[in-house]
Amino acid sequence: MGQKKLIRFEAIKGYENVFEYPLNAKGTWNDFFKNNNPITLELACGKGEYAVGLGKMHPNRNFIGIDIKGNRIWRGATNALELGLTNVAFIRSLIDNVPDYFNPTEIDEIWITFPDPQLRGSKAKKRLTHPKFLRLYQQILKPGGIIHLKTDSPDLYQFTKLVINLFELPLLEDMDNVYAGANIKPELQIKTHYEGLDIAGSNRIHYLSFTINKELPLALDAQLKSLLSEQEPD
């Protein structure tokens, strides 16, 4: 790890708005925020542009960014402190552990911002909208809690739509090209570091919002796998 990354990694240990693998935090978040406002997560938050941007936009809501990379969290947490945003915090952890940090229904909404698309078929289970992850989110979301996905990856966008269709989940919004329309809602105008990189080269940003209104049968995961293998090039 480079010197700058190491310094940032150490610095966040002393930050009041950063928690590393916060076991015993279940049910305590409203105490931390000193209010009973709803809590939204930003998963794969990187530098936390959504946690901070939404925090500024919605002072009566709380936001927690989660990522494994401490040096990226340092950026978001520093911005939140400098802006005096007491409704924004960060967790350094694998997203895979979220049920360890929140009680059932403790979370109001989830934003997943430009997650790694994990393009290889063998990595499908690492995609943050794979049913394996949706089952984790379901454990902490309130009933009807919305999941938002913003991505530049056409593959991840189509994959997520496939999951939504296969599991018959309520799809609330589906935008193939966010910036093509008029009256783009302010939340969708927040730009992240990876959004600026346009790694997929598609020059398009996709957005989906949906809810999970039922148990996601494990048996359908095998069907998802076989649908994906049909799409794989030989």
Ligand SMILES: C[S@@+](CC[C@H](N)C(=O)[O-])C[C@H]1O[C@@H](n2cnc3c(N)ncnc32)[C@H](O)[C@@H]1O
């Ligand atoms: C492509 S970056 C996007 C960062 C940010 N949302 C943005 O748009 O600039 C994906 C981020 O997801 C994080 N990530 C990927 N899988 C993760 C996991 N299972 N748990 C925690 N973080 C993860 C990576 O550390 C990385 O910061």
